Amino acid sequence: MTAHAKLPNPPISDPVSDLPVVPYEKLEEIFEDIRKHPVYDHEIHGCLNCGICTATCPSAQYYDYSPREIVQLLWTENLEGIYDAMQEKIWACAQCYTCAARCPFENSPGGLVMIMREVAIKHELPSVKEVLRPFSRVLLKVVSTGNQLAPNMITKEAFPDWGPNVAKVDAPLMLLRKAIPMPTMHTLDTAWEVNLKTSVELYTIWEATGVLKQLESVDENLFDVVSDVMEEKRDEWEEWLEDNEDEDDD
Amino acid sequence: MSDKPILIVGGGPAGLSAAHAAAASGRKAVIVEKADRLGGAPILQGYAKLVPSHEWAKDAIGGMVARVQANPNVTVLTGAEVQAFDGAPGAFVATLKDGRKLEVDAAILATGFTHFDSLNKPEWGFGTYPDVVTTVQVEQMISSGAGIRCPSDGRVPDRVAILLCVGSRDRQIGREWCSKICCTVSANIAMEIRELSPKTNVYIYYMDIRTFGLLEGDYYWKSQEEAKVKYIKARIAEVTSDGNRLVVKGEDTLVKRPITIPFDMVVHAIGMDPNVDNMTLSAVFGVGLNRYGYIDKATTYAHLAETNRPGVYVCGAATGPETIDDSIAQGQAAALAALTGAGVPMLKAAE
Ligand SMILES: Cc1cc2nc3c(=O)[nH]c(=O)nc-3n(C[C@H](O)[C@H](O)[C@H](O)COP(=O)(O)OP(=O)(O)OC[C@H]3O[C@@H](n4cnc5c(N)ncnc54)[C@H](O)[C@@H]3O)c2cc1C
Ligand code: SF4
Ligand code: SF4
Ligand code: SF4
Numbered sequence: 001m002t003a004h005a006k007l008p009n010p011p012i013s014d015p016v017s018d019l020p021v022v023p024y025e026k027l028e029e030i031f032e033d034i035r036k037h038p039v040y041d042h043e044i045h046g047c048l049n050c051g052i053c054t055a056t057c058p059s060a061q062y063y064d065y066s067p068r069e070i071v072q073l074l075w076t077e078n079l080e081g082i083y084d085a086m087q088e089k090i091w092a093c094a095q096c097y098t099c100a101a102r103c104p105f106e107n108s109p110g111g112l113v114m115i116m117r118e119v120a121i122k123h124e125l126p127s128v129k130e131v132l133r134p135f136s137r138v139l140l141k142v143v144s145t146g147n148q149l150a151p152n153m154i155t156k157e158a159f160p161d162w163g164p165n166v167a168k169v170d171a172p173l174m175l176l177r178k179a180i181p182m183p184t185m186h187t188l189d190t191a192w193e194v195n196l197k198t199s200v201e202l203y204t205i206w207e208a209t210g211v212l213k214q215l216e217s218v219d220e221n222l223f224d225v226v227s228d229v230m231e232e233k234r235d236e237w238e239e240w241l242e243d244n245e246d247e248d249d250d
Numbered sequence: 251m252s253d254k255p256i257l258i259v260g261g262g263p264a265g266l267s268a269a270h271a272a273a274a275s276g277r278k279a280v281i282v283e284k285a286d287r288l289g290g291a292p293i294l295q296g297y298a299k300l301v302p303s304h305e306w307a308k309d310a311i312g313g314m315v316a317r318v319q320a321n322p323n324v325t326v327l328t329g330a331e332v333q334a335f336d337g338a339p340g341a342f343v344a345t346l347k348d349g350r351k352l353e354v355d356a357a358i359l360a361t362g363f364t365h366f367d368s369l370n371k372p373e374w375g376f377g378t379y380p381d382v383v384t385t386v387q388v389e390q391m392i393s394s395g396a397g398i399r400c401p402s403d404g405r406v407p408d409r410v411a412i413l414l415c416v417g418s419r420d421r422q423i424g425r426e427w428c429s430k431i432c433c434t435v436s437a438n439i440a441m442e443i444r445e446l447s448p449k450t451n452v453y454i455y456y457m458d459i460r461t462f463g464l465l466e467g468d469y470y471w472k473s474q475e476e477a478k479v480k481y482i483k484a485r486i487a488e489v490t491s492d493g494n495r496l497v498v499k500g501e502d503t504l505v506k507r508p509i510t511i512p513f514d515m516v517v518h519a520i521g522m523d524p525n526v527d528n529m530t531l532s533a534v535f536g537v538g539l540n541r542y543g544y545i546d547k548a549t550t551y552a553h554l555a556e557t558n559r560p561g562v563y564v565c566g567a568a569t570g571p572e573t574i575d576d577s578i579a580q581g582q583a584a585a586l587a588a589l590t591g592a593g594v595p596m597l598k599a600a601e
Contacts, residue, residue, distance in 0.1 A: 048419065050457045050485030051501030060501070060508050068501065102373075102487060104420040 027079040033119045034074065034082070034112075043111035047071045053099035053109045065092035067099045067109030074112060082116070090116045091131040121214045128218055136222050141192065143215065143222075144229045146202045150191030151177055151184075200237045203230045255280045255325070256588045257344055257354040259332060259531075262290015263574045264566025265360030266314040267581030268588075273323035275589060280325040280352060281318070282332055282344070284527075288315045290362055291567075292574065298392035298442065300574060301434045302465060307393065311574070335535050339561030339594040356561045356588040359545055360581060361531055363522040363567040366417025366425075374413065374518060375489030381407075381496055382489055382516045384416075385432065388439050398447045400515050407450050407514035410443060411498055412436045413486050414456045418521035418571075427542055429521030430571040433460040436519045437469035437479065444477040453480045453513075455500060484509065489516050522571040535562050544570045553592040555584035560594045563587050 034040060053067040054060045060067065070090070073081040093113040100108035120128050132139070142148050151173055177184055194202070206212045216223040256272045258265045261283035272279040285294055289311050292300065297307035318324050327346070334345040335357065344352040368376035368384055375382040380402040391398055400407050414436060418429040433456070440452040459481065461470040473479040484500035491497060495512040502509050524543035525531070532539050537557040538546040545564045548556040555563040565584035566577035587593070 048457050048485070049503060051483075051503040052485050052487045054501035054503075054506075055484070055487035055499050055508050057508075066501070066506060068503065069506070102422070104422055104485070106421045 022083060024079070027083050030086070030119060030123055031077065031079050031082055033122060034115055037115045037118070039111065040115060043108040043115070044071060044074060045105050045107055047075050047107065048105055050104060052102050052104060053107075056098045056102050057093075057109075058096060058098070059092045059094050063089075063092040065089050067093070067113075070112055070116070071107055071109050086116055086120045086125055087127040088131065090120065091127070118214075121218060124217050132218055136219055139215070139219070140222060140225060143206060143211070143226050145192045145194050146198070147187075147191050147194070150188050152188050153191070196233065196237050196240060199233045203233070252340060252355045253278070254340075254353050254355040256585070257282065257332075257342070257352060257357040258360055259357065260284075260290070260360035260362055260566075260568070261288035261315075261318075261326065261328075262360060262362045262566065262577070263292065263311060263314065264362065264568070264572075264577040264581040264584075265290070265358070266311075266318050267578040268358045268360055268565060268585040269318050269324050269581075270314070270321070271582045271585035272589060273318075273321045275585070276323070277589060278323050278325070280327065280354070282330045282346065282352075283326065283328045284331050286329050288318065288326060288328065291365070295365070295386050296390045296393045297386075298389045299438070301431070301438050302468060302575075332534055335562075339591060342561065356563065356591070357535065358555070358581075358584045358588055359531060359535065359537065359557070359562065359564045359568050360566050360577075360584070361525050361527060361545075361568045363524065363571070364526045366429075366520040366523050368416060368518045368520060370423055371416060371420075371518075373488040374416065374486065375491075375496065375516060376518055379489070379491055379496055379516075381514060382518065384518045384520045385412075385435055385439060386520065388443070388517055392439075392442055392446065398443050398450060398515075405514070406447055409513045410440075410450055410452045410515045410517060411486070411496075411511075411513045412440060412452065412454045412517045412519055413489075413498075414454065414519045415485065416518035416520050417523065419457070425521065425523070425542075427521075427571060428460060430460070430462075431573050432519040432521060434462075434465045434469045436517075437461060437473040439517070440479040441469075441473050441477040444479065451480070452477075453482055455482050455484050455486050455498070457483070457485050522567055525568060528568075535559065537562055537564070540570075542570070544568065548593065553583075553587050554580060555587040556593040561588075561591070563592075 049068065049072065051068050057067050059065050070085060073085055090113050093110060095110055095114065097108065097110045099110055138148055154173065215226065255278035258269050258279055258281045261281045265281055266288065269279040269281050281288070287293065292307035292311045293315065299305065300307050300310055303310060319326060331347045332344050333347045335342060337343050340355055342354045342357060344354055344357070365386060368374065381400045383401065398406065414433060418425055418427060418432070436454055440454060443450055443452050459470050474481065483503050486498045486500040488499050489496055492512065495514060496516050497510060497512055498516060499510050501507065528539055528543055528545060531537070531545065536559045540546040545557060545568045547564065547569055548558050555565050557564050563584040565580035566572055
């Protein structure tokens, strides 16, 4: 225990933050949840502090975010720093795993971020709701159909909330897509049309893996909507099964 | 005392030192060297001025070669390799590739290291861009008198970046060791570049600076104070080109931001790999390798040079990254161990 821990009600490290003061025990609990994650030891082995991860990280180019910082905070057990990073920074990671492919120590900063996100959701950190709010539309589509977008849906009109960079979408995406040497254009029509059986299986996975529970703690409204969709699809599936049983009997 | 010679495999600084020591004590030595001449890496690769003496390699190591060649107790076989090694301490028979057989008392492996091949780190641009070179190439530019020039068009570079730890300290390519000498060699090269070409600015990208012991003052400090070499704490992630100049990308870990900077020339401070022959040497001489692939030492303190096979000794960079002066000291230690049959149980019993 550090001397800091003995203070009655230690403030978190950022003196200008108006976030509520977090007791040391809470910080420890959060770190323990990260450290005990089944893949934690697989994602971090030490750190040379070399900066290769941050240099190759696309998010670090645009945000005040650094995978090296994440690794250092965890490896040095900087509990306040970890908590602070979980407020906003961990949500900047694009989960591309370039860092993991390049790290000379074979760490996976992206994998560590994934763990921290899970723990942030488990502890219902306020950041989770704030950060994910603009994404509820995306979440709805992903959770209910397993698919976010078809390529032709990416237009500036459809995504004003993507900021000024959405103009770059003006690139001839349809044309470029035709150059991909495998069939992809069929997804234009089928992106949100999911086979009934697949839908039901998808929902089973969401339930079994705890994704739904996470969704409930992140966005209750969205959870309700998704639950309705799920119920509907499951009923349809049951009906279809019954109908087909009859046919089989014939 | 046996009148059979001591076999020394490899004629670099370590082997030359072992041969000289054995011969100086009145015994015969035979050097079996794979290359067409003696001298090891400093001579074969054309190193320039050495750390820490500032003597030219061709004078310093060349002097060791001449001393051995002039010694009637030393036989030198170049262009030769041992193919089989049988028998026991005091009565070994070494069979060379050309069929010759040598009866020897003991053997010393002074087979050194292999330079890291930068092609194994394609993201750092070697082999793709002609102006990405290695420290060995810069040593050659200096020792040949050609001067510091960009290979692409022969221009004198404005800005040179030296990337440390190329081929060392990197699990992605199975090299978890520090090559020990490249920090100091790089500081040395940086100072030489500044001296030969004062308009060239030199930047060294590092994770840690390991100019150990007295080398700190003469290289790390002096290169900054006198030669104005700049040190930036970053391991470069990739080297590309904007079509005009080279572009290096990294994170300045002290400033904590990603950086993208143009250069005319990028130098890889390449590390010291285990000799590519080590698997063969291990099989021929019956000696073990350590987990990094260098020849394993049986003890750390008792007899510096012992391997796991009695009567076979090892010294220099064959055991791991070593400096020239340490390799020379180890060569003498190996000679002493071979002369006294250190670690040979039979001899102990006879005492
Ligand atoms: C770029 C660079 C610069 C350096 N500069 C310095 C410096 O300034 N100062 C310093 O102290 N150190 C320096 N070093 C380190 C230095 O090169 C080594 O310390 C030194 O060469 C080790 O000597 P050695 O005799 O053990 O091995 P080597 O020099 O590698 O000699 C081994 C010899 O064995 C021969 N051989 C190999 N395999 C066989 C075989 N199977 N059969 C027969 N013969 C064989 C080789 O041909 C070679 O002649 C530098 C290293 C590098 C990479
Ligand atoms: S996985 Fe995240 S941290 Fe790693 S490089 Fe991609 S965006 Fe950066
Ligand atoms: S690349 Fe790996 S070793 Fe280097 S700073 Fe990032 S996590 Fe640490
Ligand atoms: S000596 Fe320096 S450059 Fe060489 S591997 Fe060690 S730290 Fe890296």
